[in-house]
Amino acid sequence: MLIKRIIPLLLFTTLFSCKSQHTSQGSNHQYNNALVNQSSPYLLQHAHNPVNWYPWGDEALEKAKAENKLIIISVGYAACHWCHVMEHESFEDTAVAKVMNDNFVSIKVDREERPDVDEVYMTACQLASGRGCGWPLNAIALPDGRPVWAGTYFPKKKWVEVLEYFIKSKEEEYDKLEEYAGQLQEGIKSSDNITFNGGDINFTKDRLQKAMGQFQVTADGKKGGIRVSSPKFPMPAAWEFAMKWQHFNPDPKTEKVLNAALDNMAMGGIYDHLGGGFARYSVDDEWHIPHFEKMLYDNGQLVSLYSHAYQSTQNPMYKQTVVESLQFIERELMDRTGGFYSSLDADSEGEEGKFYVWKKAEIDSILGDETASKYFAEYYDVKGRGNWEHGNNTLIMRKLPADVAKKLKVSESDLKTSIDASRKKLMSARDSRIRPGLDDKILTSWNGLMLKGYCDAYRAFGDEHYRKIAIQNGNFIIDKMMQKDGRLNRNYKDGKSVINAFLDDYANVITAFVALYEITFDEKWLKKAEKLTTYAIEHFKDEKTGMFFYTSKLDPKLIARKMELTDNVIPASNSMMARGLFALGTYLYKNEWKEMSSQMLHNMIGRFDEGAEVGFYANWFQLWLDMVNPPYEVAMVGDNHDAIRKEISTKYIPNAFLLGGKNEGSLELLEGKLLEGETMIYVCQNKVCKLPVTEVEKALELF
DSSP: OHHHHHHHHHTTTTTSSBOOOOOOOSSOSSOOOTTTTOOOHHHHHTTTSSSOEEESSHHHHHHHHHHTOEEEEEEEOTTOHHHHHHIIIIITOHHHHHHHHHHEEEEEEETTTOHHHHHHHHHHHHHHHSSOOOBSEEEEEOTTSOEEEEEOOOOHHHHHHHHHHHHHHHHHOHHHHHHHHHHHHHHHHHTTOOOOOOSOOOOOHHHHHHHHHHHHHHSOTTTOSSSSSSSBOOOHHHHHHHHHHHHHSOOHHHHHHHHHHHHHHHHSTTBOTTTOOBOSEESSTTSOSEEOOEEHHHHHHHHHHHHHHHHHHOOHHHHHHHHHHHHHHHHHSBOTTSOBOOEEOSEETTEETTTTOBOHHHHHHHHOOHHHHHHHHHHHTOOTTOSSGGGOBOOOOOSOHHHHHHHHTSOHHHHHHHHHHHHHHHHHHHTTSOOOOEEOOEEHHHHHHHHHHHHHHHHHHOOHHHHHHHHHHHHHIIIIIBOTTSOBBSEEBTTBOOSBOOHHHHHHHHHHHHHHHHHHOOTHHHHHHHHHHHHHHHHHBOTTTSOBOSSOTTSOOOSSOOOOOSOOSSOOHHHHHHHHHHHHHHHHTOHHHHHHHHHHHHHTHHHHTTTOOGGGSHHHHHHHHHHHSOOEEEEEESTTHHHHHHHHHTSOOTTEEEEEESSOOSOGGGTTOOOTTOOEEEEEETTEEOOOBSOHHHHHTTO
């Protein structure tokens, strides 16, 4: 059978891939293809390949049908190391390009701009291989777009073998290709099947207790992370769930795995100890060697996570992690318009990580002081032979500062002074290096995550700068990405915003705008969130199940209309939407939205019972905690409301929804709460308020 002969081709694919750059335009090139007018840095990287690439769209699909050619759909993103490798080995090779051009219509897709297309063919890869896939994602499809095969990275020789195999199969076994395409299409359509759960809705703590028990077993309590094995991804939603659970149900086992993750990620090589910010994942099980690309979506969520962790523990290392990460964002990923760019490449000068690693001799020369070098080497595990490959060092903290100071027989304050001075010198030297490529497109969804990060950082630390940046970014989204009817665009670059938004764009911005309201008490943000929610319900909701499709009903149809149900490195758009409906329903007294949220969670129960990893449902479980521990509506009304809000916000109270202002505003819960000459604090639950108080300390006693 054809599938049995295809599968061996897949076995190589997951060994080398950017697991689940460069801008160039102009006429001074030997080759130009249909990507030259695109705005995506990833597509522009391929605009001068000898391959006749097309962007995803009607032109390419109609060409394939008219010429009866198979389609190559090649998906990647600007920061992907193995995407660059395959481009150099195969797509810049004229002989390989001739095979592709003569026999296929070739389409390049930026998976960050078109996650809908990526999801369809990524699912095909997973179904065909029976294992995880990554990027670059390369699929072969019939002229109508139905895939018959998908894999990831291939070296040139293997890639040509794949192409020749399908050229021959088209000529000799086209009926079997048709048969397999039908099987794959059905598999893609059914991969996220979910049904309406009509049973009684009753969320109890018992199911969550079971989930947390599983989590404690699978988490690495020593080195931190979801699994003991490698690679390790930060998975912020999982640790947000663990922290929230620990708040309501203190348990030494949960505390152990949570602290192990927070400490080891912040101390590990996955964190940039000179410039701030996190890399995408660690290739080893100790967070030592990062896959050096730095993504906005990771850093937005991790800023939120460490802000919450600081509220909970007051650990100064967590504050430093947030402060330095936001310095990185503003220095390297913030546009003058107020939007945030997507990512930094893993590579510079064609070598992964070259911008970030050090030889010990180079460090010694820059610092120019034997004592400073000694302290720095001990602090960051710098070795003469290197702590990584080729004699290079990645900076990693193996021990806490107090333990390093004790070993060096120096005071902790003197050690800190020395390390801070050394970091500045090395950062200055690093700034003179050739920088990794920047993907400067602005994505609505990821901006929502970063905006939420700024709101959470402001709540934790009270730094007015963070609130200013948050408001600036919120206004950017309204001005550049949002239409009057509530429709969003997905992307923005060079003044253009051309792709209709997907569900994650709505869900993440809705959540972020609610957070913006909580740090400003400006009802503008709730009203905008309400408009976005209304639009999303009209254009994305599946009336049969109560869940939401990933694509709008206005979008051109793909071979399957997918739903995003399981949380991953980024929470699923359905879980984010459900949490947004719950929060807005609470603020706006829209019980129908809260009921919609409950039904969505209720629909997922069957999946939870299948024993899947907690990390894949962590955001859903946070919503479940809100059902088990109903939120407090904390209202503060009067002249001193901002100071009171600021003081309450320093505490980690994950089920507190803040509202208020100088006056009562238009929210029903604030009606009748203003008392002339006083700023009153009301702690309410399910619209029932306890007696008001005027002091934060007394208000906190009411939770």
